[in-house]
Amino acid sequence: xxxxxxxxxxxxxxxxxxxxxxxxxxxxxxxxxxxxxxxxxxxxxxxxxxxxxxxxxxxxxxxxxxxxxxxxxxxxxxxxxxxxxxxxxxxxxxxxxxxxxxxxxxxxxxxxxxxxxxxxxxxxxxxxxxxxxxxxxxxxxxxxxxxxxxxxxxxxxxxxxxxxxxxxxxxxxxxxxxxxxxxxxxxxxxxxxxxxxxxxxxxxxxxxxxxxxxxxxxxxxxxxxxxxxxxxxxxxxxxxxxxxxxxxxxxxxxxxxxxxxxxxxxxxxxxxxxxxxxxxxxxxxxxxxxxxxxxxxxxxxxxxxxxxxxxxxxxxxxxxxxxxxxxxxxx
Numbered sequence: 060x061x062x063x064x065x066x067x068x069x070x071x072x073x074x075x076x077x078x079x080x081x082x083x084x085x086x087x088x089x090x091x092x093x094x095x096x097x098x099x100x101x102x103x104x105x106x107x108x109x110x111x112x113x114x115x116x117x118x119x120x121x122x123x124x125x126x127x128x129x130x131x132x133x134x135x136x137x138x139x140x141x142x143x144x145x146x147x148x149x150x151x152x153x154x155x156x157x158x159x160x161x162x163x164x165x166x167x168x169x170x171x172x173x174x175x176x177x178x179x180x181x182x183x184x185x186x187x188x189x190x191x192x193x194x195x196x197x198x199x200x201x202x203x204x205x206x207x208x209x210x211x212x213x214x215x216x217x218x219x220x221x222x223x224x225x226x227x228x229x230x231x232x233x234x235x236x237x238x239x240x241x242x243x244x245x246x247x248x249x250x251x252x253x254x255x256x257x258x259x260x261x262x263x264x265x266x267x268x269x270x271x272x273x274x275x276x277x278x279x280x281x282x283x284x285x286x287x288x289x290x291x292x293x294x295x296x297x298x299x300x301x302x303x304x305x306x307x308x309x310x311x312x313x314x315x316x317x318x319x320x321x322x323x324x325x326x327x328x329x330x331x332x333x334x335x336x337x338x339x340x341x342x343x344x345x346x347x348x349x350x351x352x353x354x355x356x357x358x359x360x361x362x363x364x365x366x367x368x369x370x371x372x373x374x375x376x377x378x379x380x381x382x383x384x385x386x387x388x389x390x
Contacts, residue, residue, distance in 0.1 A: 062345040064279050068286070070119075072347045078119055078278055079338055079348070082111040084360050085136040086335050088145055091364050092152050092167075096313045100372065101152045105168040107135040109308035110240050112334030114210075115140055116278030117238055117303070120285035121208055129178040129191040129209040132168035133240065137210065142175040145363050149371035156377040162384075163377050185215040188224035188237065195228060195235035195298070206234040206292040208285075213302075214245020216259050225300065229266035232297035236288045239300070240275065242307035247320040263300040275303030276334045279341075308333065 065075045089108050095101045107114065114136030121128070123141055130137045135148065147159045154163040160171045160179070171179025178194065180187050191209035198205050215221060216239050228235050239259045243250050256262060263270025269291075273280045281303050288299035306329035310317040317326075342348035 062341070064341075065345065065347075068279060068283055070279075070282070072345075074119065075279075075342060075345075076347060078115050078282075079342060080356060080360070081115045081118075081140050082136060082278070082335060082338065083356065084145065084363070085111045085114070085139055087357075087360050087364055088139075088148060088367075089135060091368060092149075093309070093313065095152065095368070101167070102154070103167055104152070104313040105132050105166075106307070106309040106312070107133045109306050109329070109333065110242055110275065110303075111136040112278040112338060113238070113240055113275040113281045113303035113305055116281035117208065117210075117285040117301075119278075120282045121289060122205070125176075125203075125205040126289075127176040127178060127191070127194045127205060127207045129187040129194070129207065130170050130180065131184070131187060131211045131215070131240070132170075132180065133212070133242075134170065134210055138170045138172070138175075138177055141172075141177055143170070143172055143177065145367040146370055147172075149364075149367040150374060153371040153374065154376070155371055155374040156381070157374055162381065164382070185211055185218035185220040187211065188215075188220045189227070191237075192224045192228045192233060192235050195233035195292075196231065198234050199231070204293065206236060206289055208236045208238065210238045210240055212245060213239050213241040213243075213250060213259050214248065214253055215239075216262070217253060225262075225266040225268070225298070228298040229268050232295065234292035234295075235298045236285060236292060237298065237300050238281075238285065239302045241302050241304045242275075243304075244307055244311070244317075244321070246311045246315065247317075249321075258302055260300055260302040266298075266300070268298045268300055270300040270302070272302040272304060275305030276332045276337060278334065278338055305334075306332070 089106050092104045096104045118137050118140030151158040151160050152167045169180050191207040194207040245253050258272045260270035260272040273284045284301050
């Protein structure tokens, strides 16, 4: 990366440092959750590792005061950028009563928080796409300035909800941005076995919208693409499709054995492009970050994570009777 790229994009040194901090917080939270899972303290982890750059770069290009986001299950970087805290995410991991996503009812990774305009997700993949399109339709009908932003994996781009949502958005020129986080694998199925086109973004022309493929390991490239898409949406020029290509550095989830479908050297090779490392190197070249400041930042983040872990582990579970809440009408 050229050392002045963020300034050319209109980002300040403080803003790119905050981007890096958010990426690093997502990574360290994710790593802690894996340790908690392996020690039997939390039931499930579905990882964001390898995709933080795309998530955070995109979030910083949006208006996080008014825009709505419909994240998919790996998007810890997005929900952190939109205002969810480490404490809240850890409460979700432990399925405690104060989990803001669902009060401990949902699996981890099923994000939803009204105050930060994070639309609630569900287990069937891709259902968030028509939800986000509906929010964009509301923006257009009510003549509001916000846009909606929705993410999904490349495997989900084969589902009917993806095609129906994007087609509707294209026909009605709705202010919605769809970002496919192409991490090369739909659980165990590699990209070439699931998508016939060279890029997912190639599908955009069929929906009457621009499509672009960017390096998902480069937060500045993703920032630029989403910034341009938001400008189009806000100007009334309709939706955009962005494909951010990265790599999933962990197994699909804590219940998956990825050694059955990919070689270790493939993962090791991908780690050379790990955005946590490459973006830190860029910031150092740009004289925004020093080794000392990076170490201090990691220390600060680990304090946050330790406190969040302790808080969540000692928090109360919901009463058993609460399992029936929101199922039947209460009078």
